[in-house]
Amino acid sequence: MQAPTIGGVSVPRGDGTTVVRVRQGASLTDFADRINANPASLVTVLFHLGEMATATQSLDEDTFKLLGAELGYDIRMVSPEEEERELFDSFNINLEIGIEAEDEDDLEARPPVVTVMGHVDHGKTKLLDAIRNENVVAGEHGGITQHIGAYQIHKEHEGVDRAITFIDTPGHEAFTAMRARGAKVTDIAILVVAADDGVMPQTIEALNHAQAADVPIVVAVNKIDVEGANPSKVRQQLTEYNLVAEEYGGETMFVDVSAKQGLGIEDLLEAVLLTADAALDLRANPDRDARGVAIEANLDKGRGATATVLVQSGTLTVGDAIVTGSAYGRVRALLDEHGKPVTEAGPSRPVQVLGLSSVPRAGDTFVVAPDDRTARQIAERREAADRQAALAKARKRISLEDLNAALAAGKVDTLNLILKGDVSGSVEALEDALLQIDVGDDVDLRIIDRGVGAITMNNINLAMASNAIIIGFNVRAEGQNADYAEREGVEIRYYSVIYQAIEEVEAALKGMLKPEFEEVELGTAEIREIFRSSKFGNIAGSIVRSGEIRRGARARITRHGVVVAENVEVAGLRRFKDDVVEVREGYECGINLGSFNDLQLGDLIATYELREKPRA
Structure with a gap:
């Protein structure tokens, strides 16, 4: 490598093919260690390229690409999965879950994991209600599922009692991220389409997620008892999206159901099991440390941080030291979907875990660690990496060419928000939807803090210091906290339906725009x-x-x-x-x-x- 002079400083240079791997949220100091350079020199190089950054500041991918192109390096960002694997390898923990990683003799059949998807108000929750015989929809706001639940039911198939795990994912477009995550832990997707409505935009969106995740699809044509229902029209519409019904010579099973009347439910469960047996090899090793995914998490007043986890491999038992995201702890208790305690959970079993140090994010992987100390170290390393990645994501880039214009025009107007919700999946989905609001370059939306649980004094103090608005989603500020917020003039907006929050924030951003x-x-x-x-x-x-x-x-x-x-x-x-x-x-x-x-x-x-x- 040569050491050319750029802007009067000497920097080691690559030949254009030298690959340098950096993690999300890395700083110039991290990059300098990789290429054996002085971080101060890289600060100078970036300055000459029209970018200003300190040596310890977390940088985004675009800035690294710009720097790499100038110095002759092919910069590759380490994916979160690779970063995760490297982290666990350093603790000698094997993250592999698939049946390829196991000996054939150790594998046992496991229940299929099914995600219910489809357009809003097409009857997904009512269908699950009919399957579970529990009135779930009565507790929903506006008939829209606000967060995810996981349930296991039993069905007799060919004389054998078979279990099926259902994950209920929300149907509004604001929950795209949650729906995509649901498809990743899923074996089979049930696509619910209303017979009177037909294929709608979110039907296509859900279908795309399932197909991208390479998940077999069973179509439940719901509301066949409603006036104007036309199940054959649904079958015709879906042929455009490569879902051809078996009766048309295709491979997709279509089942006509009425969630309200309870019609066709047995046939639907039969179709799920037939699809699982025909298209999938559903086996896992129950005799190893558990691995899986946190499907949902929340802060319970009496129980503290709780998480609903889906075990994908191994068996989770009470007393295991686990780590999920940046949360860790020893499993104090395991509860099933009915709130009853269980001593262990095998593959494809959803259970609620008590005993975590904090609330993990929905979608975080969980693993059983050898001991409490290892679990804490992994959690702390993860938290530090997440914080640096968030800093890189939040960093506002400004070039030297834009600097004078920005100064002349005055400060860019920024709307600061603090998000608090009842469960982490809702907070994450709300954050994702809000960050996608685009009203131009004149105003900026920043989410400076997010969390699960009631609105606390710390949230209010942060809102005062940063002139932020607090959004409470199914949570409130109570007692002295509410009085304190009112006294100090901190605005708290409460919502129970997510798209109302999105619409009002978008209107607020538009109101901040110059006319x-x-x-x-x-x-x-x-x-x-x-x-x-x-x-x-x-x-x-x-x-x-x-x-x-x-x-x-x-x-x-x-x-x-x-x-x-x-x-x-x-x-x-x-x-x-x-x-x-x-x-x-x-x-x-x-x-x-x-x-x-x-x-x-x-x-x-x-x-x-x-x-x-x-x-x-």
Whole structure:
């Protein structure tokens, strides 16, 4: 490697093919260690490239790519999965879950994990309600599932009692991230389509997630008892998306159901088991340390941090030291979907875990560690990596070229938000949806803190210090906290339906935008005669061709189609000997254009005004 001089500093250089791997949220110091360079030199190089950063600041991927292109390095960002694997390898913990990683003799059949997907209000929760015989939908706000639950049911199939695990994922588009995550832990997806509604945008969105995750799909055509139901139309529509029904010569099983009447439920469960047996090799090793995914997590007043986990391999038992995300702890108790204690959970079993140090995020992997100390160390390493990645994501890039413009224009308006929710899946989905709101470059949305549980004094103090608004999703500030927030003028907005929060935040962002103006033409007049006045200068004797000419309006003068003057004021307007405020189309008038006297016969005077443009 050469050591060229860039901006007066010497930096080791690659040959364009040298690959350097850096993790998400790495700093210039981390990169300098990889290429044996001085971090201060890299700060200088970045400065000459129009980027400003300190040696210890977390940088985003674009900045590293820019630096790599300049220095001749092919910079590859380590994926979260690779980073996770490297972390666990350092503690001699094997993360492999698949049946490929196991001996054939150790594998045993496990229940299929099924995710229910589809468009909002097509009856997903009612269908699960019918399957579980529990009235879940009565507790939902606006008929929309606000967070995920996992349940296991039993069905007799070919004389054998078979278990099926269901994961209920929400149906509103704001939950795209949660739905995608649901597909990753899923063996089979049930796509619910209403027979009276047909294929809708979120149906396609759910379908894309399932197909991207390479998950077999069983289609439940719901609401067949409703007037206007047309199940065959649904089958025809879905053929466009490579879901061809068996009766049409395809491979996808379609089952007509009515969740309300309880029709077709047995057939649907049968179809799930047939699909699992035909298309999947569902086996796992129960005799190893448990691995799996946290499907949901929340803060319980009496029990502390709890997480609903899905065991994917191994057996989770009470007393195991586990780590999930940046949370760790010893399993104090395991509860099934009915809240009853169990001593262990095998593959494909969803259970609620008590005993964690903090609330993990929905979608975090969990592993059983050898002991409490190892679990804590892994959690702390994960937390540090997450914090650096978040800093890199939040970093606002500004180039030297933009700096003067930014300073001249004043500070970019920023709406700071603090999100608190009842469960981590909802908070994560809300954050994801809010960060996708785009109202241009003039205003910026920053989520400075997020968490699970009631709104605390710390949240209110942070909101005061950073001028932020607190959004409470199914949680509230109570007692002295609510009084303190009101006394200090901290705004707290409460929501129970997620899209209301998204709409109101979007409206707030649009309200912060500087007004946009558009030019509206008022009228035009043609100069027929020019009168000289020692007192007023040249007066344009004109006839109004269109609209109206108003005194005080702005005017543009054009001559043979070429603009000769802009932003001229109509200083005076007369009809015969009378001063008037406006003259309408077809009438003659005298127009005084103030200090502008360069008038010729045939010139066209166009008057206009600037009106504030409503934002879309």
